[in-house]
Amino acid sequence: MSLAYLIQNTIDGLSLGSIYALIAIGFSLTFSILRLINFAHGDILMIGAYCALFIVIGMQLPLWAALILAMGFAALVGIFIERLAYRPLRGSNDVAALITSLAVSIIIQNTGIMTVTAQPRKFEVPEVLSNIHNFGNISISNMTLLIISLSLVLMIAFSLFVTHTKIGVAMRACSENIGVAQLMGIDINRVISTTFALGSAMAAVSGIMLAGQYGRIEPLMGFVPGLKAFVAAVIGGIGSVSGAALGGYVLGLSEILLVALLPPAYSGYRDAFVFIILILVLLFKPSGILGQAEGRKV
Amino acid sequence: MKKFLVPFMLIALLFAFNAFAETPPIKIGAIFNLTGDQSSLDAPSLNGLNLAAKEINAAGGVLGRKIQVVSLDGKTDQAVSTNAALKLINVEKVVAIAGFSDSNYALAAGPIAQKAKIPFITTGATLPTMPDQVGDYFFMTPYGDNTQAYVGAEFASKDLKAKTAYVLKDAAMDFTINLAAYFEERFKKINGKDAIVLEDTFKTGDQDFSAQVNRLKALTKKPDLLYISSGPSECGIIVKQIRAAGINTPVISGDGFDTPLLIELGGKGANIDTYFTTHASLTSEEPKVKKFVQAYKSQFKTAPENAFAALGYDTMYLIADAIKRAKSANPSAIRIALAKTKDFKAVTGTITYPANSRVPLKSVAVLKVVDGQFKFVKSVTP
């Protein structure tokens, strides 16, 4: 159990954690404002990855351009889903919204299989990203560095957006009390569309990162990471965006370190660890690390 | 009451569809998991099957009758697969069924065909014990996992001079578990009880192997060989991540590696000492193989995605050949003819069913990845 082994796993955990964090922010946003768990959020990750692939191969544009266009497209898809499936449901009980999001997720996955076939495809990554820096036993690829730094930048940009722009303030007001926010002259439909757009754009980025890191995309790639990102959002404190980011890192690190430290026979238990952590958090600290306990109005 | 009428009208309409699909040609049933996790393996098999049927019909069909492939989607769900089998037998009245690359689904549909005395030929499932377990109407087009695992172990010990090995297997797929078990059994027989340095596991769909790779790197006793028992979706990224960690020990595996993805996703890493055993080399110069690849490319605009495409293709020709020899489309006659198949020249090698076994005696090809191409190394007939 050399130190290098530990550091190597920590780096890999951080990179996986930053991907989860970006997706978790999307979950946390939609939950804080609409009390909606959007299971289809994971699948937008897949849409972002495929969109980037077609832009890079189809239109021969560089990866960074594909990133931005994919974010835009995913944002549109997010707004479209909210407008079509979730808006009519507003005000109904939270279970109806949960089921609808599962249904939307099934529709996206199967449309994906029908249009782009289930064959896993190679994800083009520019040469410079895949060369490796070796420090003794520890090896870090540029892709990992890009993932960690880009997600940090995006998270900081996002928190600045939420604190300083008008629509950001409106989003925070809506997450506090959506009814009263309307009285303040906030158009909640516009705020909700922005929330879905932002969350989906970030999910698209994490989709591209996931594809870039592992070089492979297929239509069902989004569901499991989406679910794990929801676990991260709950661990960090559902509803608080910084909580979601923290939860993402905690989950990414614990998943990799648990598999690395426990004897090899247990690496198959990886997904079980994630959900055992979830149930423990829900039991002992349901509001999560940074979340505020939601008092119950008696 | 008005509100409830609409759904019933819809159902009645759909029932009508069923009756509409009756036509007289020889009907061959096909059940593949075209959606869900298995779709990347099964979709090419169906393509191969349909391609063969198209070619046979173009050449005048069999016994003067056209072949019609009735294909239903198993949806990677055993209940749906058994429904599909029953529908093909009882409603569509097929004379033979081809299906599945995974033994768990073949074992769900096989017994139903066996009970109805309809021959069931699995195109890609390689569990050697299936035919004895299901019955005499169950045939396998591919060789058993044991055959290719033994060839892999022999090749590693003799040709690569490996004394110790590290095994990484996908613990969530029965194909990979059996393959690894048979390999270890034969490798230990050759190189002694503790020839396996470490056995590690992962789960289908995993994308991050850093924990496993780091554990391999940290081994004090460096293994001479890495046996990676994985399916086509994961093989590329595992090889890439192992080579990225600077481990260049030779890698060997079964036909799970037989996919363009190994090269695409494996990248530069795959070119370093990566071997695998498979049914046939799709890039070999053999005329039969070249004709198949050419026909597949023109029909489906891409090269065959994996060996399962070739296996689907061979299965259809196998059935057609049996019908021709039996001179009748009657299911039990087909079964008898199939059992007597001898030296049938197919894309994935020559197929012979030995006396009381429905696991074909086939040659196993050993391939190596050389600068982005599969290069034929040798063919071993066990």
Add this chain to the structure above:
Amino acid sequence: MLEQTVLELKDLDLFYGNIQAVKNLSLEVKQGELVALLGANGAGKTSTLRGISGMLKPRKGQIFFHSHDLTKVGPHQIVSLGLAHCPEGRGIFARISVLENLKIGAYCCADKKQIQQDLEWVYSLFPILAERKNQVAGTLSGGEQQMLAIGRALMSRPTMLLFDEPSLGLAPLIIETIYKVIAALKKEGKTILLVEQNAYAALEVADRAYVLETGALKLSGTTMELLQNEAVKNAYLGG
């Protein structure tokens, strides 16, 4: 100042699902007037305010504010027409600071310079808010929260204010200060519709009043008439 009606309700019906909260209610509030809307708990007072501010879509009837029909307009546009609503239970944003609460109040219709002026004005009305500016709103006392709610409503420079039971759960001394501010706002020419259970405090500042019972208008009139009216006295003023 000609007596021009600012707000007019024409036989308004309001429902929660199948339960009717308000039955064809008609009332009007003239420019600069302070009208009280009295009634027991569940009489439909709050529902009426929610109908006016667009939170609850009426099934029948119209609501005119300066000739705009509010039923045709989204809730978020009503504030920009100059009609601010101070909701029941104050509805302040507990987890963010007092200053940010006030800024959200000015969300719809103010630029940087105006916000600074309005802030100074609100601080002059409620000096305590200036002291607690950066404190998280949830830590304020009941009275201070009510002042914050009123201050926040004022930030959108409304011409008319809707108050929903500002005295709820407050100590008598605090109620006095609140009502002093309401009276001051009336003097400045703001039109006010005040919903109150505490009829006594309301009638002290109001010009006219309507009394609701189980969703329907029971009686209305100037404060003087109502104070003498026997029915009102024993029903709401404790005989």
Add this chain to the structure above:
Amino acid sequence: MMNTKTAKLYTIVFLVFGTGVLYLLNRFLSPYHMQIINLIGINIILVVSLNLSNGFCGIFSLGHAGFMAVGAYVTAILTIPAAKKFILLPQLPGWLASLQLPFLFALLLGGLVASICALVIGYPVLRLRGHYLSVATLGFLVIIQVFITQMDGLTRGARGLNGLESFTNVWWIWFGVILTIYIVAKVIHSAYGRGMIAVKEDELAAECLGVNLTSHKLLAFCLSAFFAGIGGALWGHLITVITPGSFSYSQTFNLVVMSVVGGMSSITGGVVGALLMTLIPELLRNLESGITLWGINLPPLYGLSQIILAIALILVILFRPNGLLGRLEFSWTRLQIKSLFRKGGDTTH
């Protein structure tokens, strides 16, 4: 109105009539259509038991397939003959290796072990509410799947158990359906059942009235798991192959679809939901494999039926949030009143 005596009489007549019809169907219908009827029966058991926890008690569980898996594996291990068990599961502990029980006992034991799992998982988890509870039960499903895959010695892991005796036939299922509906109906119309419904409507109010939340929720959760176990076991012995993958997200989602479409808070709704949502995918099957419709040759579109079902679900949630039957229960008395269908006047959602 009809008194209960004649209502009971009607029910018995219906049961006898039903058995007769099933007997005839079993003799004349092709195995394919019988299989669909069997699957409808199993789905009725699963959905009615799911309604007990999701609809009547307000615990929206997504882990139903997990209990199915426990029931299926326990029953399978108990019924595999000792000789075969030695080959399939060599590392089984001695007492289990030689044990072979008749199907009925194994079935009930399967259900029992499933409800014990529900007790173990339920006790801590049932303190949660709404989203959190649903996701925790989904977590339970993943944990069960991973443990079954990893406990190679006991369950043969991912290779699954195959070649199971096909005990399940139409009579086992018919008996299971009657048992499930009878017990679930009995529980709901009992005082305990009303306590459960109070818990669903408003936990706080129920608690103030002295309803012990945890015990009511636990009973609903364990009872629903018991029948899920039985349903899983019947499924396993109908399909004769069970793998961890057989009881996955998609299985749970299908059950939830049936429950929601039929009507979560009504037994009849569960039956109608199971009937419709087992039948329609079969009928859509032809549409998928490419059929010439009025001359236009539709290309094969695999995955089409999943999309149509998902869209149907969204439409149901939008326009009939309480499902096709809402809270309506089938009863002989209601049959006398002409319209079986009143516009669900329910405002509690």
